[in-house]
Amino acid sequence: MLHIVACIKQVPDTKIIKMNPKTNTMDRRTAPAILNPYDAHAVEEAVRLKNKYGGIVSVVTMGPPPAVTAIKKCIEIGADEGYLITDRRFAGADTLATSYAVTKAIEKIAKTNSVDLIICGKMSIDGDTGQVGPGIARRLDIPPLTSVNKVEEINQEEGYAIVHRKLEDGYEVVRSTLPCLFSVEKTINEVPYSPLPNMIKAARYKPHIWSVDDLEEVDVKQLGLKGSPTIVSKVWAPQKPAGGTFLEGNPTSQVEQLLSVLLEKKELFETKEGV
Amino acid sequence: MDFQDYKGVWVFIEQKDGVVASVSLELLGAGRKLADKRGVELAGILIGENVKHLTKTVFEYGADTVYVYDQPIFKHYRTETYMKALLECTDKHKPEIILYGATSTGKDLASAVATDLPTGLTADTTELDVEEETGLLLASRPAFGGNIMATILCKKYRPQMATVRAKVMKALPPQSGRTGKVVKETISLKEEDIRTKVLEIVKETVKKVRIDEADIIVAGGKGLGSFQGFQLIHQLAETLGGAVGASRDVVEAGWIDHAHQVGQTGVTVTPKIYFAIGISGAIQHVVGMKNSGLIIAINKDKEAPIFQASHYGIVGDAFEIVPILIEQFKKALSIEKVSNTSEG
Numbered sequence: 001m002l003h004i005v006a007c008i009k010q011v012p013d014t015k016i017i018k019m020n021p022k023t024n025t026m027d028r029r030t031a032p033a034i035l036n037p038y039d040a041h042a043v044e045e046a047v048r049l050k051n052k053y054g055g056i057v058s059v060v061t062m063g064p065p066p067a068v069t070a071i072k073k074c075i076e077i078g079a080d081e082g083y084l085i086t087d088r089r090f091a092g093a094d095t096l097a098t099s100y101a102v103t104k105a106i107e108k109i110a111k112t113n114s115v116d117l118i119i120c121g122k123m124s125i126d127g128d129t130g131q132v133g134p135g136i137a138r139r140l141d142i143p144p145l146t147s148v149n150k151v152e153e154i155n156q157e158e159g160y161a162i163v164h165r166k167l168e169d170g171y172e173v174v175r176s177t178l179p180c181l182f183s184v185e186k187t188i189n190e191v192p193y194s195p196l197p198n199m200i201k202a203a204r205y206k207p208h209i210w211s212v213d214d215l216e217e218v219d220v221k222q223l224g225l226k227g228s229p230t231i232v233s234k235v236w237a238p239q240k241p242a243g244g245t246f247l248e249g250n251p252t253s254q255v256e257q258l259l260s261v262l263l264e265k266k267e268l269f270e271t272k273e274g275v
Numbered sequence: 276m277d278f279q280d281y282k283g284v285w286v287f288i289e290q291k292d293g294v295v296a297s298v299s300l301e302l303l304g305a306g307r308k309l310a311d312k313r314g315v316e317l318a319g320i321l322i323g324e325n326v327k328h329l330t331k332t333v334f335e336y337g338a339d340t341v342y343v344y345d346q347p348i349f350k351h352y353r354t355e356t357y358m359k360a361l362l363e364c365t366d367k368h369k370p371e372i373i374l375y376g377a378t379s380t381g382k383d384l385a386s387a388v389a390t391d392l393p394t395g396l397t398a399d400t401t402e403l404d405v406e407e408e409t410g411l412l413l414a415s416r417p418a419f420g421g422n423i424m425a426t427i428l429c430k431k432y433r434p435q436m437a438t439v440r441a442k443v444m445k446a447l448p449p450q451s452g453r454t455g456k457v458v459k460e461t462i463s464l465k466e467e468d469i470r471t472k473v474l475e476i477v478k479e480t481v482k483k484v485r486i487d488e489a490d491i492i493v494a495g496g497k498g499l500g501s502f503q504g505f506q507l508i509h510q511l512a513e514t515l516g517g518a519v520g521a522s523r524d525v526v527e528a529g530w531i532d533h534a535h536q537v538g539q540t541g542v543t544v545t546p547k548i549y550f551a552i553g554i555s556g557a558i559q560h561v562v563g564m565k566n567s568g569l570i571i572a573i574n575k576d577k578e579a580p581i582f583q584a585s586h587y588g589i590v591g592d593a594f595e596i597v598p599i600l601i602e603q604f605k606k607a608l609s610i611e612k613v614s615n616t617s618e619g
Contacts (some may be wrong), residue, residue, distance in 0.1 A: 001457050033421060037527070042544065052608070055564070061441040065352060087525070091402065092545070094395065095386075095389075095396065096389065096393055096394075096395065096396070099390060105349075113598055120545070127398075127401075127494050128398065128539065128540055129398035129399070130382055130386070130398060131382070131385075131386040131389070131396060131552060132399070133386075134354070134383060134386035134390070135386055135387075135389070135390040137387075138386075138387050138390035138391055139390060141356060142470075143353050143354065143470045143471045144386075144387060145354075145471070146354075146379060146382075146383045147379045147383075151382070157524075164477075166379070167379075167476070168378075168379075169478055169479060170476065170477045170478040170479040171476075171477050171479070172351070172473050172474075172476045172477070173475040173476075174471055174472065174473055174474065174476065175471065175472045175474055176470055176471040176472075177470040177471075180470070180471075185559070186533070192531075202537060228395075228397030228433045229393065229394055229429050230395035230397060230427050230428065230429050230555050231427070231428050231429075231430065232418070232426070232427055233413075233424050233426050233427070233428045234425070235424065235425045235426075236424050236426070237424070239421055243569070244582070244585045244586040244587050244588055245587055246587075246588045246589070247587055247588065247589050247590070248584070251591055251592075251596050251599055252599060254589045254591060254596060255596060255599045255600045255605070257605050258388065258571065258587065258589065258600065259572075259600070259603050259604060261587055262548070262604070263489045263607060265547060265548060265569065268490050268491060268547055268548065269515065270606060
């Protein structure tokens with residue numbers, strides 16, 4: 001019985017987020033919260049491995065109470081259990097403080113059912129760092145395997161996993177002892193529409209909700225803003241470039257003007273022609 | 276932690292098959308500026324097997340010192356082994372700043388090292404500066420998915436660390452014969468204690484799209500409406516002999532592969548001509564193309580920020596403009612050819 005933990009995050013949908021033109025910041029109120037798209041692939045991979053080898057999939061997230069919705073989405077994909085750690089003391093965490101808090105949650109989950117494998121998405125679409133996954137692996141002292149785009153084998157009996165890690169010009173086949181942590185690429189799988197029974201299960205599902213006090217041996221100084229070595233000192237709108245010339249007129253005239261600009265660099269096109 | 280003990284700027288020198296990654300050379304250029312402003316040494320940290328000869332390159336591109344771990348255990352990049360070398364070296368020599376390329380290897384390594392030290396790590400930096408007096412690293416990057424930059428500081432921990440996007444910083448022109456101090460380090464790691472093994476490296480023969488090497492890029496955005504609409508971009512790229520680029524939402528919509536994505540989470544490009552068609556111009560896209568030689572934007576919305584980042588702008592419907600452009604361009608080029616032939 002494999003026990004796989006997938007780490008997930010609820011994020012604002014940056015694709016449809018509106019900017020506040022006055023402050024130049026994201027207007028989070030206008031953005032629907034979704035399961036981080038990269039994490040959907042992590043959960044899907046965990047579910048596939050469960051179906052192949054037998055076992056259970058737990059998902060864990062840190063976030064405000066509405067993050068329950070993201071956990072339910074994971075139950076739809078096929079996860080069995082969901083854990084939300086939520087507490088004001090987690091707020092303002094950078095990647096280091098986040099990996100600390102999530103590690104504490106995983107340690108607690110592992111107390112009742114030891115964990116064989118942890119799967120994270122490549123990164124979150126709002127933070128864009130990809131640093132939390134490897135951070136969790138270091139804190140648990142298990143090998144982090146990033147850029148995983150295929151899981152070849154999980155052998156629980158002999159305690160190893162074999163995966164493909166994506167490289168710039170191909171991939172490498174790596175064997176690691178279990179337990180270990182994968183950060184997976186989006187290309188690792190496709191997330192299909194969820195089967196109806198899962199959707200019904202998800203609608204009724206109530207995740208485990210823990211506060212800091214429910215976790216064990218927590219050093220509160222390492223949580224949230226206090227536990228974050230990085231701080232945002234200022235946000236600023238980059239100096240706008242002067243901007244260029246608008247080519248006016250009807251489409252034909254606009255294209256004519258553009259063409260004369262392009263043909264000033266005609267050597268580019270000639271060399272291309274010659275190839 | 277006594278900050279006085281931490282001195283110098285380090286660059287992690289990423290290498291593969293006996294070649295130093297270009298991002299590492301760029302970081303030596305950026306690191307040189309930081310080190311000079313602070314009045315300290317710039318060092319490279321080079322880890323691998325049979326890599327000693329690469330120190331020459333590292334000096335030529337600006338380093339004063341290179342710390343070298345050259346052992347069979349470092350034949351392939353593995354988080355565990357490289358991390359241990361970096362942690363040991365950092366503990367011994369105490370740099371104030373460590374920079375890594377924001378490549379998959381650089382990010383993997385930096386994330387692990389930052390957790391163990393522990394210290395702060397800023398991801399995907401696009402601007403770097405240092406406070407002369409305090410040595411505080413000012414690492415800036417586009418943030419919150421929008422048109423805004425954030426400057427990230429790490430005030431209470433040393434070393435300060437950042438991963439830096441490729442092709443954003445400039446490498447110095449190499450000075451042939453420039454040399455420095457080589458510090459040979461060894462680490463006592465036993466292969467049997469390492470929990471990961473690289474079993475095989477498979478090079479994929481399929482030709483990979485490398486849009487960062489193209490002279491002309493035609494990039495399309497969500498304004499093209501659909502996968503079918505996006506085919507217009509392919510047509511124009513083909514006509515001009517250019518590569519196809521895309522904004523993030525186009526890639527996320529599945530109209531084209533991620534290898535074509537330009538911007539903060541895609542590729543940084545500097546072609547001679549860049550077309551942005553139906554791309555609104557969020558900063559996360561603009562940081563990936565703003566250093567292009569000639570930027571031309573076509574967009575329906577006159578207020579789209581992309582026009583601010585462009586040399587020439589056309590407010591209009593791409594489906595109207597681009598077909599005319601393709602037709603006129605073909606015509607113009609054939610005239611050019613004829614006149615060239617008659618001259619020749």
